Amino acid sequence: xxxxxxxxxxxxxxxxxxxxxxxxxxxxxxxxxxxxxxxxxxxxxxxxxxxxxxxxxxxxxxxxxxxxxxxxxxxxxxxxxxxxxxxxxxxxxxxxxxxxxxxxxxxxxxxxxxxxxxxxxxxxxxxxxxxxxxxxxxxxxxxxxxxxxxxxxxxxxxxxxxxxxxxxxxxxxxxxxxxxxxxxxxxxxxxxxxxxxxxxxxxxxxxxxxxxxxxxxxxxxxxxxxxxxxxxxxxxxxxxxxxxxxxxxxxxxxxxxxxxxxxxxxxxxxxx
Amino acid sequence: xxxxxxxxxxxxxxxxxxxxxxxxxxxxxxxxxxxxxxxxxxxxxxxxxxxxxxxxxxxxxxxxxxxxxxxxxxxxxxxxxxxxxxxxxxxxxxxxxxxxxxxxxxxxxxxxxxxxxxxxxxxxxxxxxxxxxxxxxxxxxxxxxxxxxxxxxxxxxxxxxxxxxxxxxxxxxxxxxxxxxxxxxxxxxxxxxxxxxxxxxxxxxxxxxxxxxxxxxxxxxxxxxxxxxxxxxxxxxxxxxxxxxxxxxxxxxxxxxxxxxxxxxxxxxxxxxxxxxxxxxxxxxxxxxxxxxx
Amino acid sequence: xxxxxxxxxxxxxxxxxxxxxxxxxxxxxxxxxxxxxxxxxxxxxxxxxxxxxxxxxxxxxxxxxxxxxxxxxxxxxxxxxxxxxxxxxxxxxxxxxxxxxxxxxxxxxxxxxxxxxxxxxxxxxxxxxxxxxxxxxxxxxxxxxxxxxxxxxxxxxxxxxxxxxxxxxxxxxxxxxxxxxxxxxxxxxxxxxxxxxxxxxxxxxxxxxxxxxxxxxxxxxxxxxxxxxxxxxxxxxxxxxxxxxxxxxxxxxxxxxxxxxxxxxxxxxxxxxxxxxxxxxxxxxxxxxxxxxxxxxxxxxxxxxxxxxxxxxxxxxxxxxxxxxxxxx
Numbered sequence: 001x002x003x004x005x006x007x008x009x010x011x012x013x014x015x016x017x018x019x020x021x022x023x024x025x026x027x028x029x030x031x032x033x034x035x036x037x038x039x040x041x042x043x044x045x046x047x048x049x050x051x052x053x054x055x056x057x058x059x060x061x062x063x064x065x066x067x068x069x070x071x072x073x074x075x076x077x078x079x080x081x082x083x084x085x086x087x088x089x090x091x092x093x094x095x096x097x098x099x100x101x102x103x104x105x106x107x108x109x110x111x112x113x114x115x116x117x118x119x120x121x122x123x124x125x126x127x128x129x130x131x132x133x134x135x136x137x138x139x140x141x142x143x144x145x146x147x148x149x150x151x152x153x154x155x156x157x158x159x160x161x162x163x164x165x166x167x168x169x170x171x172x173x174x175x176x177x178x179x180x181x182x183x184x185x186x187x188x189x190x191x192x193x194x195x196x197x198x199x200x201x202x203x204x205x206x207x208x209x210x211x212x213x214x215x216x217x218x219x220x221x222x223x224x225x226x227x228x229x230x231x232x233x234x235x236x237x238x239x240x241x242x243x244x245x246x247x248x249x250x251x252x253x254x255x256x257x258x259x260x261x262x263x264x265x266x267x268x269x270x271x272x
Numbered sequence: 273x274x275x276x277x278x279x280x281x282x283x284x285x286x287x288x289x290x291x292x293x294x295x296x297x298x299x300x301x302x303x304x305x306x307x308x309x310x311x312x313x314x315x316x317x318x319x320x321x322x323x324x325x326x327x328x329x330x331x332x333x334x335x336x337x338x339x340x341x342x343x344x345x346x347x348x349x350x351x352x353x354x355x356x357x358x359x360x361x362x363x364x365x366x367x368x369x370x371x372x373x374x375x376x377x378x379x380x381x382x383x384x385x386x387x388x389x390x391x392x393x394x395x396x397x398x399x400x401x402x403x404x405x406x407x408x409x410x411x412x413x414x415x416x417x418x419x420x421x422x423x424x425x426x427x428x429x430x431x432x433x434x435x436x437x438x439x440x441x442x443x444x445x446x447x448x449x450x451x452x453x454x455x456x457x458x459x460x461x462x463x464x465x466x467x468x469x470x471x472x473x474x475x476x477x478x479x480x481x482x483x484x485x486x487x488x489x490x491x492x493x494x495x496x497x498x499x500x501x502x503x504x505x506x507x508x509x510x511x512x513x514x515x516x517x518x519x520x521x522x523x524x525x526x527x528x529x530x531x532x533x534x535x536x537x538x539x540x541x542x543x544x545x546x547x548x549x550x551x552x553x554x555x556x557x558x559x560x561x562x563x564x565x566x
Numbered sequence: 567x568x569x570x571x572x573x574x575x576x577x578x579x580x581x582x583x584x585x586x587x588x589x590x591x592x593x594x595x596x597x598x599x600x601x602x603x604x605x606x607x608x609x610x611x612x613x614x615x616x617x618x619x620x621x622x623x624x625x626x627x628x629x630x631x632x633x634x635x636x637x638x639x640x641x642x643x644x645x646x647x648x649x650x651x652x653x654x655x656x657x658x659x660x661x662x663x664x665x666x667x668x669x670x671x672x673x674x675x676x677x678x679x680x681x682x683x684x685x686x687x688x689x690x691x692x693x694x695x696x697x698x699x700x701x702x703x704x705x706x707x708x709x710x711x712x713x714x715x716x717x718x719x720x721x722x723x724x725x726x727x728x729x730x731x732x733x734x735x736x737x738x739x740x741x742x743x744x745x746x747x748x749x750x751x752x753x754x755x756x757x758x759x760x761x762x763x764x765x766x767x768x769x770x771x772x773x774x775x776x777x778x779x780x781x782x783x784x785x786x787x788x789x790x791x792x793x794x795x796x797x798x799x800x801x802x803x804x805x806x807x808x809x810x811x812x813x814x815x816x817x818x819x820x821x822x823x824x825x826x827x828x829x830x831x832x833x834x835x836x837x838x839x840x841x842x843x844x845x846x847x848x849x850x851x852x853x854x855x856x857x858x859x860x861x862x863x864x865x866x867x868x869x870x871x872x873x874x875x876x877x878x879x880x881x882x883x884x885x886x887x888x889x890x891x892x893x894x895x
Contacts, residue, residue: 057661071758105758111751113815114744118876122748123759127741130767135740138731142741150878166875189760307667356862365596365667367863370810373803378856381849389845433768496675503668534686548672549659 001183003262008018024049024193024224025070030079032062032069039065041078052215052225054256057233058268062248063228064106067197070154070226071103073161082103084192098125100192104182104199106228112171115161116146120153121146121180123188142184149188151227156184157179160214174205183214194218212238232256274406279529280522281407286497287521288420289479293428293494294501294513295472300347302444302508303464306368307354310376313478314350314469314496316488317379318343320387322477323394332396336419342467346401350375376491383488391485398509416478427510430467431453440464444508493537497524500544506554511565515555572716574833576788579723581808581824583781586727586734587774588809589820593873594738595770596750598666600779600802601656601673603682607797608643608652609779610786611691615699616641618786628692638703642783650781653772661767685794696793703787722785731776734817739771746770747815764815800852804828808860813869822871829854840866 015097016217020188023046034039045052068074070081072093079091079230088096097103099228111119121127127149157163160180165173170181179199196215199207212234215225229235234240237257242258244252245259246268255270259265293315300308322339326332358371399411409417439460442450461559479494480484480486501520505512520540530537547554584606591597595621620633636644650802660672674758687696702710710716737743749756753763786792804827812823862869 073754075756092762093757094760094762098756102760103758105755109752110754111748111755113751113840113873114747117878118744121741122744122756122761129741130745132737132773135737135742137735139740146741167875169875172842177654185759188792307671309671318733320586354860361864363863363867365665366670367867369598369667369670369865370803370806370859374807374856374859377800377803378853379858381852385846386844388843496678499671499675532686534682537684538682540680541675541682544675545659545672545679547601548664548668552664552668 012113021048023047024084025226026080027066027070028080028082030081031077032065032071032074033077035112038248040069043242043245043248043250044079045253047224047226049192049224050219050222051240052073052219052238054235054237054243055226055228056230056240056242057245057251060247061245063245064197065169066245067103067226067228071101071195079080080243095240097189097191100190100196100238101188101195102186102191102193103195104179104186104197106197106201108178110170110173110178110181112169114179115167116170116173117150117153117157117166119185120156120188121149123185124152125189131212153184153188156187156271160184174204176210177201177202180214183211187218188201188221191223193200193224195227196225196229198228198230200231275529277406277525278408279525281409283403283522283523283525285409285413285416285482286525287517289475289482290497290501291420291514291517292394292423292471292478292523293475293498294505294517295510296468296475297425297498298389298502298513299444299464299509300508301502302510303358303440304351304355304461306351306359307372308350308355308497309369309372309488310350310379311472311498312491312493313376313379313383314343314346314472315345315494316486316491317383317476319480319486319490320383320392320475320478320488321473323387323392323480326394326396327392330475332394332481333470335394336474339469339477340473341475343471344469347469347472348462349464350469352462356461363425380491382486387488389487391487393483393485394481395562396481410427412481416482419474419478424514427471431510436460436463496537496544497521499538500540500547503544503552504547505552509554512554568716571886573593573679573721574829575720576723576784577832578829579720579727580781581725581805581828582821583730583784584779584805585808585824586730586817587777589783589814590734590737591770591774591779592806592858593814593816593820594743594750595767596744596753597674597767597770597774598670599771599774600670601660601677601680601787602774602799602805603799604656604677605652605775605778606648606768606782606839607680607792609649609782610746610792610796611782612648612779613641613645614702614792615691615785616699617703618697618699619701626711627691628695628697630692630697631690635701637706637880638723642703642787643781645779645783647779649699649782650772650776652779653775654768657768657771659729660763660770662811668771674802677797677802680732681794681798696791697794698791700790700792701785702790703858705780715820723788726780727785730780735821737816738817746785766779766824778797790826801835803859804855807855807862809869810867811858811862811869813871816871817870817875819871819873823869826870827858 025047027043027045030040030043032036057063057065065074069076072091080087082088083096083101084100088099101233111122114122114157127142127145129146134142137248157166162177162180162261164176170178173181184201202235203211208231215227215238219225227239240255241253242256242259243250244265252262252265297308297311300306317340320337321342325338326335354371354375360369362369396412401408401410401412431441441456442453442455443457443460447457497520501516502513504519505516506513519542523535523543524539527539588602591599614825615630615632616634618630618633621628621630626884641720645885656676684691687693691697742863745761749761749763749766765852808823808827809820809828811819831851833852835847837845840847
C-alpha cells in the first residue's frame, strides 16, 4: 500500500535525468558564529529535489550546526536560506516545518511520556482539535480529523514495521526504534525536504541498513533528503551529491568516488 | 550628599556580608549545579548556633567559628543526605528548585519552635565609631569588612594555588572529564560543601552582628541579594560573585538612602529579575544560563 | 456547623481551581509558574476594588484605587479578565529560552516583588493592612449571614469548579492537549515539527491566569478581606506540592491534590489538641508539607494518580474484515 508522503508532483522522469532543475533549498553565504566560535563560515550549497544529498565531514566541522541553521533551530548570523523559491531566513523553525522543511535530531528527541502513536499524531498538522477553540468545542468537532490522522499514522507504523509498539511509551524504545519514530514523525508533516541529523549514530548495525532502505524508498517516491552522517558506506550507497565540510566551510562536493580522488578531502577527513 | 556618602559607608559593610555569602552560594552552584535556595536558612541557623554560644557568655568573636563550623557541617549533610541523592536519581532542575524550597521551609519551621519567633541580638560591644567624612562605622562593622577581605583572599588562594582548588575548578568545568582524569570528584564535592558551608555560617553570623536584631524570618531576606550578586557576576564564578556583591551592596544602601528604606529589598529583587531576563550569563559568565537541557 | 462546612467547601473549590490551573500549566505544559499567587491575588484585589464603594466610605479607614461599587457578577468577570491580562507581560519577561530553574526563581522573585510593592504603596491597595469589608456578591439583595446565602455561595463556587474541571478535561484530552504535552516533553523537537511553542505557552499562561483570577474573586467574596499576608510566596509552593502529590498532568490528580494538601492539612491540624508552645502546630504543618514534597519526589514523583497512557481503539471492524493487523497487541 503506497504511502502518501509527498505532495510534490515531480513528474514522471527520474530525478537524475532532469538538467537545470530548480534547487529545492539554497543556502547562500550562510555563517553562524556564537561567543567567538565560528561554527559555520560562508557556506553556500544547493539541494536539488528528488535526491539524497549527503553532508559529511570530521567531528567539529559544523555539519550539525549548519543543519540546525537550515532548519531554523539556530539563527544564521549572516547569509540567506531559500526554500522552494521563498526566502525563509527570518522564519522560525516551526514555520519552516509547516512549509515542508522538517528536521530530525542527532540526540534522541522522542516525546518520552507519549506513546509511539501519540508521537506521530502530535506531529500531524491539519487537526481541528489542535487549537484551544477546537479543544473547547469538544470531541465531536475534531473526531473526524483525529480518526483520519490515526489511520495515516498506523499506515506509517505498518510500513516501518512498528505497529506492535503503537501503545508503548516512546521512552521504552531502543535507540534504533526511536530514530524510526522520529523519521515517521517527520513524515506525518508530509515534508518536501527532510533534514536528517546523523540518524544512524548509536544505532544497531542491523538497523543502519534498514534506515538507508527507507531513505531510498522515500526518495524514489519523490522526497528530497539532506543527510548528515558518518556512516560513509551508507552515504556512498545512497547519496548523490555528497558535500564535505571541515572547520565550518565546504571543502568539496561531488560523488564519493570523485571526492576520494581529491587529496585535500582525504587528508581533511581520514577514515573511509 | 552626605546621606549618600554615609550610605556608601554602610554599603561597604553590606557588600562584605553579601560577598562572603555569595561566594559560597555561587561555588555550590558551580560545582554541583545546584541553586541552593535553603542557603539563607542555613545562614540563619548558623547565626542562632553562634547566638546559643554567645548567650552562654562567650565573646561573639569566639562564637563566630562556632557559626562557621555549624554552617559547614549542616551544608555538608544537606548535600550528602538530600541534594546529591536526588541529583543522582536524575531529578530535573525544576525538581531540584522545588526540593531546595521544601528544605528551606523545613529548616525554617524546625528552627521556629526551637528558637522562638522573637528577634534576638548578640551580646557584643560595638566598639567606638570611626568617622571618615560622612562615613560612620563602628568597630564591629570595620571588623566585618576585615573578615570579608580575609575570606576573599583565602578563597583566592584556595582556588589558585591549592590542589583542592584546582580540583574544584576542574569539577565545576566538567565533572565527567575531571573524574576521568582521576580527580575524586565525590570527595571534592564533599569538601566544597564543607568550605562553602563554613562561608555560609560566617556570613550568617556577621550578618547577625551587623543587625540590631535578627529572627528566623531574616533568613529569607538574606537570600535574594545573594542570588542577585551571584547571577549578576556570572553564576558559578566566585570572582564574579565578589563583583556582584560590591554592586548589589552599594546599590541597595544608596537606593535606600535616596528612595526609602523599605525599597532596599525591592532594588535587589528588581536587579535579579532584570539580570536573569536581560543577561542571564551575568558579567563574568561561567556556566551556561541559556536554555540548557532541563 | 454551617459556617464551618461552607468555609471548608469554598476553600476546597478555590484550591481545586488553583490546582487545575497549575496542573494545566505545570503538569501538562511544563511551565513552572512560581508566580502563580500573583494571579490569584490580582483577581481577589480586582474583585474587591470593583465591588467596594469609593475609599472615603466607612470612615475612609482604607485607601485604594477605583472603588466602583459594581454589583455581581461584574467584579468576578473583572477578576478573571485581569488574571488573563497579567499573563502576557509576566510571560514575556520570563517565558524565554532560559534555564528552567532560573525561570522558576525569577518568577518566585516576581511574586515577592509584587508583595513588597503592594505593601509599600498604601494608596494602591491599602498596603500591609489590606482591604476589608469587601461587599459580598448580591449582599444588597440577600442577607449574607444567613445559612441560605452561605450554602448558595458554596454551591456556586463548587459549580464553577466543576465547569472549569470539564473545560480542563476537554483541553487535556484533545489534540491540543497532546501538543502541549509534546511541548512539555521536548520543546525544541515540537518546534521542529511545526508547533509554535511560544504561542502555546503564552496561551496556557493566559488561561491559567484567568482561572487563578477567578479563584481569587471567589475567595475574597467569601472571606471579605485580602491583605499581602494572604498571598505570600509559600502559598504557591503548597499548590505545587498539591499537584505533585495528587498527580501531574491530569485533572483528577489536581483535584485529589487540592483535597489532600491545602484542604486536608488545614482540617487535619484543626482536630489536633493544641500542644507545645503557640505556633508549634503551624510550624509542624509546614515541616510536614516540606516532608511531603520530598517524600513524594523521592518515592512517587508521578503522584498518587499518574498521567494515564492513551490507547486508541482498534480499527472499526468493517475495515479489518479478513485482515489481521497488529494495531494493538
